[in-house]
Amino acid sequence: MNFRLFALIFLIAGSSTIYAQNLGSIQRGQRGYSPPARQQDAGEPEKPDVNLLSIERADMYQEILDIDVFTKEVLKSYLKDYYTATVNIGYDENLKFDAKRELINAERKKFETSLKEVFTEEQVEKILTEEEFGKEKKKYDKEKRQEKRKKKKRKKNKDDDGK
Helix, strand or coil, rough: CHHHHHHHHHHHHHHHHHHCCCCCCCCHHHHHCCCCCCCCEEEECCCHHHHHHHHHHHHHHHHHCCHHHHHHHHHHHHHHHHHHHHHHHHHHCCHHHHHHHHHHHHHHHHHHHHHHCCHHHHHHHHHHHHHCCCCCHHHHHHHHHHHHHHHHHHHHHHHHCCC
């Protein structure tokens, strides 16, 4: 009987100390701790598609400059050549920054001379400033988005009226 009483007291005391140590729950120093995310190799960034880029820009320039379809196609081929060269220069890991800048400037001058064969001086300046700064592209994209919104709104109103 004495032994049973001693074992019962021993079990109660032992379980209370285990409970006090919080062995089954998060430790005090680990509360709110989350391990940092593992680093993953991002890899090489993808090159932009020069075909799509030249088509989009040629459409934009057609609207801005009011040029005909043939001139637009000529411009598209010039843009494609220019974008291909600049993208290849930009993604070349062997070239340093200064060398890349010089090569891109040389491509820009070659692009400018090819444009002068077909376009007027004002049109060439517009195209070159647009390629440099891209202000007209932003306006063009904004107008396109507004047109899409208006079309959706009209379609929604038609659907609502038809019900």
